[in-house]
Amino acid sequence: MAKGTRCMAVLLFLGVAARAVSTVTDGLLPNGNFEERPGKSQLNGTIVTGRYSIPRWEISGFVEYIGSGQKQGEMMLPVPEGACAVRLGNDATIRQKISVTRRTEYSITFSAARTCAQAEKLNVSVIYDSGLLPIQTVYTTSGWDSYAWAFRAKHTVVWLTIHNPGAEEDPACGPLIDSVAIKTLNRPRHTKSNMLRNGDFEEGPYVFPGSTWGVLVPPMAEDDFSPLPGWMIMSDTKVVKYVDAPHHRVPQGARAVELVAGRECALLQEVATVPGRSYRMTFYVGDAADGCVASMVVQAYAARASQQVQYESQGVGGFKRGQLDFVAVGNLTRVVLQSMNHHMKPDGTLCGPVVDDVSLVSVRRRSARRLSNGL
Known part of the structure; x- marks a missing residue:
C-alpha cells in the first residue's frame, strides 16, 4: 500500500469574472486534459510564463507543463491520460470559468498525483460551497487517483480554481493535475418499492472512459x-x-x-x-x-x-x-x-x-x- 502524509482540500468558488465563459456539458472541461499546449515562447523549460498561456485556463504562480515520461531526477513523472498534465508549485493556481444552471447540483471529477513533496495540499475552490477533501492514502500503483466533489450552483457562472497552498523548499515538488471533468447530478427520489434514494448507485460522479481505478468519493459533512x-x-x-x-x-x-x-x-x-x-x-x-x-x-x-x-x-x-x-x-x-x-x-x-x-x-x-x- 502506498502511503503519504498529504492532505488534499477541495473547495469551489462561484463568481463572475471578465474572462470568456466556457459552456460545458458532462465530461471533460474545455482543455480539461491539458492537451492543448502553450506556445514555445510561453515556456521557460517546463515553466509556463504567461497568465493565459494554457488554452482555456488562467494561471498564476509556479505552474509547469509536464509531458508523459518526463523525469525529475531519477523519478519518472507519469501522465494518466493523453500526453500532458500540469504541475502546481508553491502557491500556484489554475482556474477556468464555466457556465452552469442555478440551483443545479454538479460533481467535479479530477485526477491528481503527488510528486516529491511529502505533505502536499491542494485546494480546489468555488465560493459559497466549500468542502475539505483530506487524502492520506494512494489507492493505485501508478500514484494517480481520481477524486469527486459536488456543489449546488447559486449563480450562472462558476470559477473552478485549483490551488496548491504548499511552501516547499523546491517549488517543483507540487502535485500533478490532469483530466478535470464535470457532471450534472440528478436527484433520484425514493419509490414505493424502495424508500432509499439512489439505492442502486446509478447516479454519481463522472467516470473517465478507459479509467480502471474508479473515482474516490471523500468524507463530507x-x-x-x-x-x-x-x-x-x-x-x-x-x-x-x-x-x-x-x-x-x-x-x-x-x-x-x-x-x-x-x-x-x-x-x-x-x-x-x-x-x-x-x-x-x-x-x-x-x-x-x-x-x-x-x-x-x-x-x-x-x-x-x-x-x-x-x-x-x-x-x-x-x-x-x-x-x-x-x-x-x-x-x-x-x-x-x-x-x-x-x-x-x-x-x-x-x-x-x-x-x-x-x-x-x-x-x-x-x-x-x-x-x-x-x-
Whole structure:
C-alpha cells in the first residue's frame, strides 16, 4: 500500500469574472486534459510564463507543463491520460470559468498525483460551497487517483480554481493535475418499492472512459452535497470508491460502491420512518473482479439492529444477498453499510467488498417473521 502524509482540500468558488465563459456539458472541461499546449515562447523549460498561456485556463504562480515520461531526477513523472498534465508549485493556481444552471447540483471529477513533496495540499475552490477533501492514502500503483466533489450552483457562472497552498523548499515538488471533468447530478427520489434514494448507485460522479481505478468519493459533512446523491460518506480522512461495470464486476446495473477503507469509513443514508414499524433492508455484497482475494465482511446497521454478511472473495467477481430486519425507534433512521476489515491486493493497493442495489421497504411484523424464517 502506498502511503503519504498529504492532505488534499477541495473547495469551489462561484463568481463572475471578465474572462470568456466556457459552456460545458458532462465530461471533460474545455482543455480539461491539458492537451492543448502553450506556445514555445510561453515556456521557460517546463515553466509556463504567461497568465493565459494554457488554452482555456488562467494561471498564476509556479505552474509547469509536464509531458508523459518526463523525469525529475531519477523519478519518472507519469501522465494518466493523453500526453500532458500540469504541475502546481508553491502557491500556484489554475482556474477556468464555466457556465452552469442555478440551483443545479454538479460533481467535479479530477485526477491528481503527488510528486516529491511529502505533505502536499491542494485546494480546489468555488465560493459559497466549500468542502475539505483530506487524502492520506494512494489507492493505485501508478500514484494517480481520481477524486469527486459536488456543489449546488447559486449563480450562472462558476470559477473552478485549483490551488496548491504548499511552501516547499523546491517549488517543483507540487502535485500533478490532469483530466478535470464535470457532471450534472440528478436527484433520484425514493419509490414505493424502495424508500432509499439512489439505492442502486446509478447516479454519481463522472467516470473517465478507459479509467480502471474508479473515482474516490471523500468524507463530507452532513450538510454538504454528495457526489453520490442520497448518500453520505462518514470518516475523518478515508473514502469509498465509485466503480463502473466496464472496468469492474458490478452486481446490478452499471455502477456500485467499493468499501476500500475498512472500519474507518461508513456509507449511510437517513430515511423517514414510523416508530414501531418493521422494515427490511436488502443489499448485494460482492467483489469487483479486481484481484481482491479475502474473507470479506460487511456490517449493516439500522435503529438498534445490526447484521454481518460474510463473502468469500476469490477476486474474480461474484456476489451474495444480505438482509437486515429492524424496528424503527424514531421518525428518522440512519441505515449504514461498513466493511469490517482492511483488504489489500497483491500489488499492495487497498481494496474491499462491493455493495450494490440497496433497498429498504416497510413490512408487516408477521410477514417479517415469516420471511426471516424462510416461510
